[in-house]
Amino acid sequence: MAEKKKSITRLILYNKALTRLKQLGFHKVFSDNLADATGINPAQIRKDFSLFNISGSKKGGYIIDEILPRIQEILSKDKPQEVIIIGAGNLGMALLRYRGFEKEGIHIKAAFDILQEKIVKNPGLPLYPMSELETFVKQHNIKVAIMAVPEHAAQGVLDQLINAGIVGILNFAPVRLRPTKTCYINNVNLENELEKVIYFARVLETGQTNGVDLEENDSCE
């Protein structure tokens, strides 16, 4: 399962690279081309493709128009994804206004907040009180949510989301929420990620690796 999870992370990168190569006019790619575009080694790419029955041949390469729809089907990118945000503060509002998700077929449908004043202050935006969360999720058949609430509110919001029928959460609160049998959770702790970058930057600058392999900072392989 853990191996398949990593493969999915890599499929996301293959999808981006193949889409770009297609836009540049390529019809066919070899695992070497994809390796150059993604930084993932060719043997790993072939292994991932065979894991998901994505066919092509080592010698003949892969036809982009054949493998791209298959990858997009696996990633559920063949249908638009509607997502909601909980917490309309600094981060939540920035994500609500961000237009970059659309090109990936992700549509931020609405944001919810516990404070009525947030909703009143932002007329024209799809902002709703938490009391409307469950009805909205059921009515629009929403499955995925982004959590941008303070740490102390995270567990309570998680329970509300699961009760409403949410099955996938991207959590930005600096608390590790445990996935459940019915809900996949991706905890993104930006402070930890930044600390990691600061550490590796210092290692590169000073040359003091303390036995840490610098290649390990690439979490994709």
Ligand SMILES: NC(=O)c1ccc[n+]([C@@H]2O[C@H](COP(=O)([O-])OP(=O)(O)OC[C@H]3O[C@@H](n4cnc5c(N)ncnc54)[C@H](O)[C@@H]3O)[C@@H](O)[C@H]2O)c1
């Ligand atoms: N802003 C950043 O760049 C950043 C960076 C790293 C991590 N984070 C984390 O992301 C989260 C959000 O950060 P922020 O800067 O947007 O905070 P913020 O205080 O600006 O916004 C939080 C929002 O959540 C709402 N909220 C609180 N309790 C709630 C509940 N029970 N239900 C629904 N809404 C509720 C608040 O009313 C507020 O609008 C925090 O956990 C923070 O630690 C933010």
